[in-house]
Amino acid sequence: MAVDGFRVLADYLASAKRALKPLRVREAEDSQPYAVKPLEGAPVRRVEGGAWRFAPVAVDGSTRKLAGPHFSAYVVGVAVYGLGEKAVDFIPGGLGRRFLALRAPREVLTQVERDGRLDFLIVKRSDGAYLDESCDCTDEDVFDEVRVSMESEALLRVAERGGGGLAVVDGPIYFDHWAKTRLLNIRMAAVEGLRRAGFAAVGVVKRVDKSQKLCAQEALDALSVEVDHRYCNDAYVASNAAPKSGIYLMGPFHLSYAGGDLRYYAFPDKVFWYASVHGSVFRVEMLHDDFRRLGGEAEEVAAWLAWTATSRWIPYVIDVVDAHAKRLTANLLIALREAVKSRDIPLTYDSEVEFLNALREHVA
Amino acid sequence: MSLELKPRVDALRHKVEEKGLGEVLGRVSPGEVASVGADERRVVIDVDFETYLRAGARIGEYLGVATILGSVMLGRVVEVRRRHVAHIAHIQTLYAPVEDPEGLKTPAQLVLEPLTECPMDDLDKCEPTPVYTPVDPLSIVFRPSPEFIAKMLGLPREGILLGKLYAGGFELHVEVRLPERAMYQHVLVVGTTGAGKTVLLKNMALSTINAVRNATVLALDLQGDYLLTTLPPEAPGVYQPLDEITVLMPVTRHLIDRHREDIQRIAARILGEEYTLLDVTDEKEAAELVGRALAELFVEETYPGAKVLRAKATTEEVQVVEVRAEVEAGGRVFTLRLLPWAMRFEEVYPAIPQFFPFFSERVSMLFRRLMDVLAGKGRRDIDTVMKRLGEETAKGERNTVWEKQLRLHPSQVANFVRGMNMIYETGLFDVSYAVAEPTGQRVFATFGEPDYLEQGGLVVVDLRGFREAPSVASAVVYRVLSRLFEARDEELARGAAPSPTFIFIDEAHYYFPQGGAREDFNKEVVEAMINKLTRLGRVRRMGVVFATHSPADLNDLVIQLTNTKIAMRSEPKVLERVDMSEYAGELAYAQSGVAVAKSFIYRTHAVTFKTLPPQTRHREL
Numbered sequence: 001m002a003v004d005g006f007r008v009l010a011d012y013l014a015s016a017k018r019a020l021k022p023l024r025v026r027e028a029e030d031s032q033p034y035a036v037k038p039l040e041g042a043p044v045r046r047v048e049g050g051a052w053r054f055a056p057v058a059v060d061g062s063t064r065k066l067a068g069p070h071f072s073a074y075v076v077g078v079a080v081y082g083l084g085e086k087a088v089d090f091i092p093g094g095l096g097r098r099f100l101a102l103r104a105p106r107e108v109l110t111q112v113e114r115d116g117r118l119d120f121l122i123v124k125r126s127d128g129a130y131l132d133e134s135c136d137c138t139d140e141d142v143f144d145e146v147r148v149s150m151e152s153e154a155l156l157r158v159a160e161r162g163g164g165g166l167a168v169v170d171g172p173i174y175f176d177h178w179a180k181t182r183l184l185n186i187r188m189a190a191v192e193g194l195r196r197a198g199f200a201a202v203g204v205v206k207r208v209d210k211s212q213k214l215c216a217q218e219a220l221d222a223l224s225v226e227v228d229h230r231y232c233n234d235a236y237v238a239s240n241a242a243p244k245s246g247i248y249l250m251g252p253f254h255l256s257y258a259g260g261d262l263r264y265y266a267f268p269d270k271v272f273w274y275a276s277v278h279g280s281v282f283r284v285e286m287l288h289d290d291f292r293r294l295g296g297e298a299e300e301v302a303a304w305l306a307w308t309a310t311s312r313w314i315p316y317v318i319d320v321v322d323a324h325a326k327r328l329t330a331n332l333l334i335a336l337r338e339a340v341k342s343r344d345i346p347l348t349y350d351s352e353v354e355f356l357n358a359l360r361e362h363v364a
Numbered sequence: 365m366s367l368e369l370k371p372r373v374d375a376l377r378h379k380v381e382e383k384g385l386g387e388v389l390g391r392v393s394p395g396e397v398a399s400v401g402a403d404e405r406r407v408v409i410d411v412d413f414e415t416y417l418r419a420g421a422r423i424g425e426y427l428g429v430a431t432i433l434g435s436v437m438l439g440r441v442v443e444v445r446r447r448h449v450a451h452i453a454h455i456q457t458l459y460a461p462v463e464d465p466e467g468l469k470t471p472a473q474l475v476l477e478p479l480t481e482c483p484m485d486d487l488d489k490c491e492p493t494p495v496y497t498p499v500d501p502l503s504i505v506f507r508p509s510p511e512f513i514a515k516m517l518g519l520p521r522e523g524i525l526l527g528k529l530y531a532g533g534f535e536l537h538v539e540v541r542l543p544e545r546a547m548y549q550h551v552l553v554v555g556t557t558g559a560g561k562t563v564l565l566k567n568m569a570l571s572t573i574n575a576v577r578n579a580t581v582l583a584l585d586l587q588g589d590y591l592l593t594t595l596p597p598e599a600p601g602v603y604q605p606l607d608e609i610t611v612l613m614p615v616t617r618h619l620i621d622r623h624r625e626d627i628q629r630i631a632a633r634i635l636g637e638e639y640t641l642l643d644v645t646d647e648k649e650a651a652e653l654v655g656r657a658l659a660e661l662f663v664e665e666t667y668p669g670a671k672v673l674r675a676k677a678t679t680e681e682v683q684v685v686e687v688r689a690e691v692e693a694g695g696r697v698f699t700l701r702l703l704p705w706a707m708r709f710e711e712v713y714p715a716i717p718q719f720f721p722f723f724s725e726r727v728s729m730l731f732r733r734l735m736d737v738l739a740g741k742g743r744r745d746i747d748t749v750m751k752r753l754g755e756e757t758a759k760g761e762r763n764t765v766w767e768k769q770l771r772l773h774p775s776q777v778a779n780f781v782r783g784m785n786m787i788y789e790t791g792l793f794d795v796s797y798a799v800a801e802p803t804g805q806r807v808f809a810t811f812g813e814p815d816y817l818e819q820g821g822l823v824v825v826d827l828r829g830f831r832e833a834p835s836v837a838s839a840v841v842y843r844v845l846s847r848l849f850e851a852r853d854e855e856l857a858r859g860a861a862p863s864p865t866f867i868f869i870d871e872a873h874y875y876f877p878q879g880g881a882r883e884d885f886n887k888e889v890v891e892a893m894i895n896k897l898t899r900l901g902r903v904r905r906m907g908v909v910f911a912t913h914s915p916a917d918l919n920d921l922v923i924q925l926t927n928t929k930i931a932m933r934s935e936p937k938v939l940e941r942v943d944m945s946e947y948a949g950e951l952a953y954a955q956s957g958v959a960v961a962k963s964f965i966y967r968t969h970a971v972t973f974k975t976l977p978p979q980t981r982h983r984e985l
Contacts, residue, residue: 052462087467087470150365308462309457310457316457323452
C-alpha cells in the first residue's frame with residue numbers, strides 16, 4: 001500500500017514548481033501560569049520490587065520528517081500495545097490509515113487531496129487550514145497536530161474496546177500551552193472516551209529538561225532542593241532530589257492552572273510524580289479526577305511504571321510502544337525516501353541524515 | 365503491473381479455500397528471505413497469534429503453500445519460532461523480571477522445508493515433483509487436508525500397510541503403505557526394546573496376507589508372538605485375526621522326553637480313559653494319536669484355556685505329517701495346522717555345513733568325506749554315526765581315521781567332533797516317539813520335514829523352545845529357509861511364477877550375527893544364507909523383513925541388502941549404523957509405534973508413520 005502510494009505522491013512532488021519558505025522555530029515552553037503543590041508531604045521514596053500487577057494499554061507516536069525545497073513530509077506512526085489480539089497494533093495499520101502530513105504549495109495539496117490513491121495523506125490542520133506555504137506553524141506544530149490526532153484516534157479505539165484499566169500515553173496527557181487548545185480539545189475528547197470506558201489515562205513524559213514544574217518553590221521545598229530559579233528545570237531538580245543509585249519516586253504534586261488567565265480555563269488539573277532511575281528521570285502524570293478515582297492505587301501505578309524501567313531508563317510499556325513506533329516510521333521513511341529519490345527530487349541534508357538514521361534503526 | 369498484484373495475492377486465499385486444500389494459517393513472511401535452492405529450502409511463515417493459539421504449530425507437521433507463481437507445495441515444519449514482544453523490541457528491564465503476558469501476542473514464525481510441488485490448476489492430474497519454483501513472500505500457507513498430503517507425498521495407495529502418517533506429534537488420516545515390490549528388496553526394522561517392532565511386524569504380516577494374493581508369510585517366532593495372530597485384540601482393528609495358522613513345530617528328542625507322559629495322558633483322554641496309547645495296535649492309528657496328542661499339548665501350552673473342538677492327524681506310515689485342529693480360544697474358532705518338524709540325518713547330512721554354521725571352512729568342505737570315512741557303508745542315522753565317532757575319538761587325536769586318511773590337523777578334527785556333538789545335542793535328528801516294551805523298542809510315531817511347496821498364509825516357525833539355544837534355533841531356521849528356497853526354485857524351474865513368500869525375522873541378530881558377535885558361527889555360512897535370501901530371493905519373489913534392536917550385532921550384509929529401512933525409537937549410534945542419523949532428533953525419544961521408513965519407494969525418501977495398534981492379541985513385555 002505505502003510503497004505504491006509513495007510513488008504516486010512522488011510524481012506530484014516532482015511537478016511542484018514553487019519552493020516553501022522556511023518555518024519559524026517554536027518558542028521556549030513552560031511559560032504557563034500554573035501552580036504546583038505537593039500532596040501529602042510529597043516524599044521521595046525508594047521503589048523496591050513488587051509484582052507485575054498492571055496490564056495497561058500503551059500508546060506512542062513516533063515522528064520523522066523528509067523534506068526538500070518544495071515540500072515537507074511529516075511521517076507519523078502510532079503503536080498501541082496490549083489492545084487486542086495482537087501484542088502491538090499500528091496506525092497506519094489496523095487502527096487507522098492517515099499517517100503522513102504533507103506541507104507543500106497549495107496547488108500540489110489540492111491535487112493530492114483529490115487523488116483517491118493518496119488517502120493516507122493529511123493536507124490540512126484540524127482547523128481546516130491547508131499546510132501550504134502560508135501556514136503559520138512550526139515543524140513541531142505540524143508533528144504535534146498529526147501525532148496528537150493519531151494518538152487520540154488510537155485512544156478512542158482503546159475506549160471502544162472497553163474493559164477499563166490503564167491507558168498509558170507516551171508524552172503529556174495534554175499539551176499545556178494556550179496555543180494548543182485545539183489539540184487539548186482533541187485529546188480531552190479521547191480521554192473522556194477512555195474515562196467512560198473505565199480507563200484512567202496516564203502520561204509518561206521522557207523529555208523534561210524544558211519543563212519547570214518542579215521549580216515552583218513549594219515543590220523545591222518539599223524535595224529539599226535548592227536551586228537558582230533562573231537556571232532551573234525539572235530534570236535537574238528531580239535528579240538532585242533522589243540518590244543516584246536505585247529507583248525513586250517523587251510526588252505526588254498537584255498542578256492547577258492560574259484562575260486569572262482565561263486562556264487556561266479549560267485546562268484540567270493534573271497530578272504528577274517524577275521517577276528517578278539511577279539519576280535518569282521521567283514524569284508520570286494523570287488527571288486529578290483520575291487520581292482521586294484511583295485512590296491509593298494511583299501512586300502504585302506510578303511506582304510500577306518506575307519499577308519496570310528498562311535499560312533505556314523508561315517504563316517497560318513505553319519502551320515497547322516507543323520501539324515499535326520508531327521502527328514503523330523508520331520503515332515508512334525509508335520507503336518514502338526511495339520513492340522520492342526515484343523521481344530525482346532533491347532532499348535536505350537533515351533529511352538524508354534522518355534517512356541514514358532510519359536505515360540504521362531498520363537494520364537493528 | 366505492481367498494482368495488479370494485490371488481487372492476485374488475495375485470489376490465492378480464495379483458491380485454496382475453493383479447492384478445499386486445507387485451512388489457511390498465514391502467509392509466507394515478507395520480513396524474511398524465502399529461499400528455494402539446490403542445497404537448502406527454507407521458507408518462513410508468519411502466523412498471527414490468534415491462529416497460532418487456536419491451531420497450534422508443531423515441529424514435523426506438514427503444511428501446504430500456494431505460491432504467487434501458481435504452484436502448490438507440501439512442506440514440513442522444521443522450526444517454530446516464538447518471541448516475546450520484549451525480544452522484538454530489544455527490551456531489557458533493569459530490575460523487574462518481565463512477566464507481561466500481553467507480550468506473547470506476537471506472530472509465530474514457522475520455518476518450512478518445502479518438499480514437493482504441483483501446479484495449482486493441474487493438481488488432480490499432477491505427479492508431484494521436487495520443488496523447482498520459487499516461493500514468494502505473501503504466498504498463502506495452509507494446513508493441508510489428508511488427501512492433499514497423501515497426493516503430494518506420492519504415497520503408494522496399495523501395498524502392505526505400515527501405519528498412519530505421523531507428523532507434528534499426531535497421527536494423520538493418511539495411510540502409509542509399502543508396495544509389494546519394495547518387500548522383495550527386503551526391509552530392516554530397528555528399534556529399542558518396547559519401541560513397537562513386534563507390533564509393526566505382526567501387523568505387517570497380517571497386512572501382507574490381506575494385500576498380496578497367495579502370499580506365504582513365514583515368521584520365525586522365538587517368543588510366541590505370531591501364534592497370537594489368531595486371537596482378537598483388545599479393541600477391534602482394521603484387520604480380522606487369522607482364521608488359519610500353520611505352525612511348524614520343531615520336535616526334538618528333548619521335547620519328546622519332557623512330554624512323554626503328557627502325550628500319554630492326552631492320548632488316554634482322547635481314547636476315553638479306558639485305554640492307553642500302548643493299547644493301540646494299529647501303527648497308523650497310533651501315529652495319528654501321537655500327532656493329535658502333540659497338537660493338544662501345543663494348544664494347552666500356547667493358548668491357556670483354549671479347547672480343541674476337532675483334530676485330525678495325517679500320517680505317512682508312522683510319520684506324523686500334519687495335524688489339523690479346530691481350536692476355540694479368545695471367543696473365536698480358528699484352524700491350527702500343526703506341522704511337527706524334525707530332520708533325518710541320513711537325508712540331510714550332505715547339506716549340514718550349509719545350514720549348520722558351526723563347522724570351519726575346511727571341515728565344511730570335507731564334511732561329506734569325513735562322514736564317508738566315519739560311517740563307511742553302515743547306517744547313517746545320528747545314533748550310529750555318533751557311536752562310531754565315539755569309537756574313533758577313543759583312539760586319541762593322532763590316531764583317528766581322519767588324521768590318517770585325510771591328514772586333518774588336530775584342531776580341524778576337534779572342530780568336526782565338537783560340531784557333531786552339537787548336532788547330536790540339538791536333538792533335532794531322527795526323532796521318534798518310542799516306548800520300550802518287553803519285546804523291544806516300539807516306535808509309535810516319527811517326525812520329518814513337511815512339503816515346503818504346500819504352504820500358504822501365515823506359517824510360524826515355533827522357536828520358543830530354543831530361546832536359550834541360538835545355535836539350534838539357527839540350525840532350524842537355516843534348514844527351513846534352505847528348503848523353502850529350494851521349493852521356490854523348483855517352482856521357477858517348472859516355469860511357474862513362484863508364490864510370493866515373505867520371511868519375517870524378529871531379533872535377526874540372533875540368527876545372522878556379525879563375525880565378532882558370535883564367534884562360534886561360521887561367517888561364510890551366515891553370509892551365504894543372507895545372500896541366498898536377499899540377492900537371489902528377489903527373483904523368486906521372496907522378501908525378507910529383518911528386525912533387531914541391535915544392528916551393531918547384525919551382519920553387515922543384512923544392512924547393505926535391505927533397501928527399505930524402518931527405524932523406531934533408537935539411540936543415535938543405532939541410527940548411524942543403518943545410515944539414518946538424520947532422524948536421531950525425531951526418533952531418540954519417539955513414542956512407541958512411531959517410525960521413519962526410509963525407502964527408494966517414497967518420493968520424499970522417508971516417511972514418518974505410527975503403527976496401527978496391535979491388530980491381534982499382543983503379548984505385553
